[in-house]
Amino acid sequence: MGRETGEMQDAALLSGRVLIWDGAPLREGPGAARIEDDWAVAIRDGRIAALGPAGELRRAHPDLPETRYGRDLICPGFVDAHVHYPQTRIIASWGKRLIDWLETYTFPEEMRFDDPAYARAVADSYLDLTRAAGTTCVASYCTSHPASVDAFFEAAEARGQRVFAGKTCMDRNAPEALCDTAQSALDDSAALLARWHGRGRASYVITPRFSPTSSPEQLEALGALWAQHPDCLMQTHLSEQTDEIAWVAQLFPEARDYLDTYERFGLLGAGGLYGHAIHLTPREVDRLAEVGAAVIHCPTSNTFIGSGLFDMAGLVARGLRLGLATDTGGGSSFSMLRTMAAAYEIGQLRGHALHAAELMWLATAGSAETLGMAGKIGTLAPGAEADLCVLDLASTPAIAQRAARAEDAWEEVFATIMLGDDRAVRDTWIGGRRG
Known part of the structure; x- marks a missing residue:
């Protein structure tokens, strides 16, 4: 959807589960990433202004219109x-x-x-x-x-x-x-x-x-x-x-x-x-x-x-x-979801199974790094450009039944990587605007 027909606000509060990079999982291991429950991302002027527990951000940014994503995963675009x-x-x-x-x-x-x-x-x-x-x-x-x-x-x-x-x-x-x-x-x-x-x-x-x-x-x-x-x-x-x-x-x-x-x-x-x-x-x-x-x-x-x-x-x-x-x-x-799945399969054929955190990092912060955009896109961090993707981790019956058996959030993400397509994408935000 073009900007002229999309939602025009570039200020918003998005709440749900939030994917955070504490490092580079491909180099440092899966522990360099985490998924926080009931967090939020505050967007102002097309950039990420803040992120943290949803309750705290609601109090700190009472003027921002909120979109509640519940159990969906808010991640970098x-x-x-x-x-x-x-x-x-x-x-x-x-x-x-x-x-x-x-x-x-x-x-x-x-x-x-x-x-x-x-x-x-x-x-x-x-x-x-x-x-x-x-x-x-x-x-x-x-x-x-x-x-x-x-x-x-x-x-x-x-x-x-x-x-x-x-x-x-x-x-x-x-x-x-x-x-x-x-x-x-x-x-x-x-x-x-x-x-x-x-x-x-x-x-x-x-x-x-x-x-x-x-x-x-x-x-x-x-x-x-x-x-x-x-x-x-x-x-x-x-x-x-x-x-x-x-x-x-x-x-x-x-x-x-x-x-x-x-x-x-x-x-x-x-x-x-x-x-x-x-x-x-x-x-x-x-x-x-x-x-x-x-x-x-x-x-x-x-x-x-x-x-x-x-x-x-x-x-x-x-x-x-x-x-x-x-x-x-x-x-x-x-689809980058399908691309991540193929990367996993090729890794398996070479004897190296990539963790969901490594795959998601490659498709966001890793690629941003190759483009000279580390810290600007591919990440949810204060000051970064507000390009986000929201994933429904139970988007189809096949994925939902697998997610229901997941022992942690990363298992849910992996199921969406391996089985997901554009139906898993709840929303895409570019420059703080939802299309």
């Missing part, structure tokens, strides 16, 4: 750290691996985004679908058309939503209608960055799709742009499938590995978001850790197009910052 909004209408397409997926589904659909009206319609649809699933912030690839970037930022601005996005740059190994050049990629990206970066809740992200679709000249140009704007993030793909890695080796025979195709052109750094990162070499892991880069786990995509099993435990042990993402539309769901 979900932060999806790697998506392709232009693939909204081709999600759940059958039977292709990465390179065939691009040629059969992605590139033909992306050609449609030279039409600003089409781009805006898809952007509106995407943001509505994800908001219904409790997602309050995304980092999206657009297409090579500047109009696709404008459409996405405009749709988010109308909703008062924090988003990260950039023009997808590629000047080879793609249809001519989608290809730019090294110079036009630089010029378009610089113009879009100047127009949108830091405007309201928008952040521009420098976005080479991946090494196979960018010439060395284009990668060098984008690396230079990033050096000029180090406050921007840079997003791309890394080591998603083994045949992709073999292709990269053919295209860049002088490179030490896949990561080196970015590093040698200035596209490796602490503000880098590297999607997938499944089949990493020891050198790549070391370099990512050394520079403080972030890798983004896309579990439903990794299984849906047969990419492989992400090494969550190994990368956490090396100290990498990790985010979680749906990777729409290679990913098979708009």
Whole structure:
């Protein structure tokens, strides 16, 4: 629901059960999170003003209109750290691996985004679908058309939503209608960055799709742009499938590995978001850790197009910052609940069962951390932006009967993670406004 039709208040008191981070559960263990019964969150001017026992906050903020959620869980809004909004209408397409997926589904659909009206319609649809699933912030690839970037930022601005996005740059190994050049990629990206970066809740992200679709000249140009704007993030793909890695080796025979195709052109750094990162070499892991880069786990995509099993435990042990993402539309769901469930399943296949607290942290504060937004989104804390999701932990008969047997609140949350969908999302609040 757009801001123009949503509830206009940005001041409210929400009471129910409240999820609190005392640390980072993925690094410190589940004890770094807690769920408080009969607590409340006070919102003023689109930010969290206070939280604590409900009775205390009612007395301290008697002017705030209260929404009572009872046994529902008030938690940070979900932060999806790697998506392709232009693939909204081709999600759940059958039977292709990465390179065939691009040629059969992605590139033909992306050609449609030279039409600003089409781009805006898809952007509106995407943001509505994800908001219904409790997602309050995304980092999206657009297409090579500047109009696709404008459409996405405009749709988010109308909703008062924090988003990260950039023009997808590629000047080879793609249809001519989608290809730019090294110079036009630089010029378009610089113009879009100047127009949108830091405007309201928008952040521009420098976005080479991946090494196979960018010439060395284009990668060098984008690396230079990033050096000029180090406050921007840079997003791309890394080591998603083994045949992709073999292709990269053919295209860049002088490179030490896949990561080196970015590093040698200035596209490796602490503000880098590297999607997938499944089949990493020891050198790549070391370099990512050394520079403080972030890798983004896309579990439903990794299984849906047969990419492989992400090494969550190994990368956490090396100290990498990790985010979680749906990777729409290679990913098979708009829901971060479904994405958490897939992350759990992949962890099990690698011998590491993630606790519900770890999964929820990944989908909120962990992803926020990769976007440079730690403490601002993905958390319920005084001063943080008031982006929240409220989960009904008994949203369907199947979930309700399991929750009834739960020994603690975390068991209830885990049941919703594994069995839940958008029906579990009672409400989504963005910037202190309920949609």
